[in-house]
Amino acid sequence: MTTPAAPQACDLLIEAGWVVPVVPHGVVLADHAVAIRGDRILAVLPRAEARAAFVATEVLSRPGSVLIPGLVNAHCHNPMTLMRGVADDLPLMTWLQQHIWPIEAKVIGPAFVADGIELAVAEMLRGGTTACAENYFFPDIQAATYSRLGFRALVGLPVIDFPTAWARTQDEYFDKGLEVHDNWRRDPLVSTCFVPHAPYTVNDAAFERIRMLADQLDLVVHCHIHETAHENTEAMKQHGSRQLARLDRLGLVNDRLMAVHMTDLTDAEIALCADRGVSVVHCPESNLKLASGFCPTRKLQLAGVNLALGTDGAASNNDLDMFGEMRTAALLSKGVSGDASALDAASTLHMATLGSARAMGLGDRIGSIEPGKQADLACIDLDPLETQPMYHAISQLVYATGRHQVSDVWVAGVRKLAAGELVDLDAGAIRAKARGWRERIAGIRSEA
Incomplete structure (x- = not known):
C-alpha cells in the first residue's frame, strides 16, 4: 500500500x-x-x-x-500619463511636433519621469497589468522607479537623432544607455532593451550600432515602425525604400524586433515578419485616436506572426486600460478583415499576456500560469x-x-492589489503630484 x-x-x-x-x-x-x-x-x-x-x-x-x-502592456510611454488629455483630436505629427515635444522640452526630467511612472503603475495595477515595455527618456530613473514600486518593466535605452534632456549626442545616448543596462542587468523585475524612436528619427549608423550591441547583449529592439502610410511615402523619397526594407538592409528585422504599430503593411512585409520571427505590437486605440491606420492583425495572425498588445502612452490613448484594449483589438480586427472569426477571444487574451511577454523576451518567465513561472x-x-x-x-x-x-x-508573488485597494502605494499622494504637474503644464500651454 x-x-x-x-x-x-x-x-x-x-x-x-x-x-x-x-x-x-x-x-x-x-x-x-x-x-x-x-x-x-x-x-x-x-x-x-x-x-x-x-x-x-x-x-x-x-x-x-x-x-x-497578469496582463502585459507591450508598448507604453508611462511618464506621459502626466500629459493625459493635453492635446486631443489632432493628427500624429501635429500632435507630436506642435504640442507634445514642446511641452516635454520644458518639463522632462527625473521628477517628471518618476511621478508619471508612479501614476501609471497605480493605474496599471488597478487594471490587472503586471508588466510593461517602457519607451521614454531617463531610463535610469525609470528603472529605479519600477524597482522601488515592485513592478515588472522592460526599460528602453533611448536613441534619437536630436538632443534631449537625457543626452546631447549619439555617443552620449549609447554610453549612458549601456551604463543603465550594466546597472540593472541582474535585477529580478527590471530588464532593458534598445528603443530607437522610429526610422524617421534615427539614422543608419545608429541603427547599425544598435544591431551590433543587441546581438552582443541579446537585447530586444523596441521601435515605432510603419505607424502611418505617410511615414513610408517619406521614406521612399529619402531612402528609396519603405522603412521595413531599410531596417532589413541594416540587419534589424529578426526575432529581437518589437515592431510597434505596423499599420501600413504589404503582404510581402507580413511574410517577411513571419519568416524572421518579428513580434508586432498592436496599439489599436492610439492608432484609432490619431487616425494612424489599421494594423492588419488578421493577416499577421494567419501568417503566424507573434502578436502583442500595448496601450501606447496616455497622452494619445488616453488610458492604460488593457481590458479596453483587448476589446477594441478584437472588434477592430473583425471589422477591418470582414471576418467575424478574426482575433477570437482566446487569441486576444494570448496577445495581451504570453504574446506580449514573448515579444519582450520574457515568455519563459511570465505570460501564462504554469509551474515554474x-x-x-x-x-x-x-x-x-x-x-x-x-x-x-x-x-x-x-x-x-x-x-x-x-x-x-x-x-x-507579491500582492500589489488586495480586494481592489492598492497595497503599498499612496493614492492620495499620487493624485496630489498629478495635480501639481497639471498646474505646471497648463501654465506652459497658456504662455504658448
Whole structure:
C-alpha cells in the first residue's frame, strides 16, 4: 500500500471559480487553485486536490472570480500619463511636433519621469497589468522607479537623432544607455532593451550600432515602425525604400524586433515578419485616436506572426486600460478583415499576456500560469451584474469585463492589489503630484 505524499508547504493558495492559464490555448479550468511559493508558481490543480497537496500560509478564496496571468502592456510611454488629455483630436505629427515635444522640452526630467511612472503603475495595477515595455527618456530613473514600486518593466535605452534632456549626442545616448543596462542587468523585475524612436528619427549608423550591441547583449529592439502610410511615402523619397526594407538592409528585422504599430503593411512585409520571427505590437486605440491606420492583425495572425498588445502612452490613448484594449483589438480586427472569426477571444487574451511577454523576451518567465513561472497574476470578479450570466470566462473577459472588476494582483508573488485597494502605494499622494504637474503644464500651454 502506497503511503500518501505529505502535503507540501506553500506561501499562498489562490482558489478561483475559473483559472485561465493561457497555455494550453483557450483552456478554462473550473474550480481550480494555484499554489505559490516565493515568486514562483508551484502547481495548478483542482481545488480539492490542491487543498490535499499543499499546506498554505494563506488561502485566498475567490469562487466568483477568474484568475489569469497578469496582463502585459507591450508598448507604453508611462511618464506621459502626466500629459493625459493635453492635446486631443489632432493628427500624429501635429500632435507630436506642435504640442507634445514642446511641452516635454520644458518639463522632462527625473521628477517628471518618476511621478508619471508612479501614476501609471497605480493605474496599471488597478487594471490587472503586471508588466510593461517602457519607451521614454531617463531610463535610469525609470528603472529605479519600477524597482522601488515592485513592478515588472522592460526599460528602453533611448536613441534619437536630436538632443534631449537625457543626452546631447549619439555617443552620449549609447554610453549612458549601456551604463543603465550594466546597472540593472541582474535585477529580478527590471530588464532593458534598445528603443530607437522610429526610422524617421534615427539614422543608419545608429541603427547599425544598435544591431551590433543587441546581438552582443541579446537585447530586444523596441521601435515605432510603419505607424502611418505617410511615414513610408517619406521614406521612399529619402531612402528609396519603405522603412521595413531599410531596417532589413541594416540587419534589424529578426526575432529581437518589437515592431510597434505596423499599420501600413504589404503582404510581402507580413511574410517577411513571419519568416524572421518579428513580434508586432498592436496599439489599436492610439492608432484609432490619431487616425494612424489599421494594423492588419488578421493577416499577421494567419501568417503566424507573434502578436502583442500595448496601450501606447496616455497622452494619445488616453488610458492604460488593457481590458479596453483587448476589446477594441478584437472588434477592430473583425471589422477591418470582414471576418467575424478574426482575433477570437482566446487569441486576444494570448496577445495581451504570453504574446506580449514573448515579444519582450520574457515568455519563459511570465505570460501564462504554469509551474515554474513567476507568479504575476490578476484576479477578476465576474459576479457583478454586468458580467452575468457567465457562459465562457475568456469571452467574458474580452467582450464584457471592465478593469474596475480587477480585485487582486500579484507581481512575482507579491500582492500589489488586495480586494481592489492598492497595497503599498499612496493614492492620495499620487493624485496630489498629478495635480501639481497639471498646474505646471497648463501654465506652459497658456504662455504658448
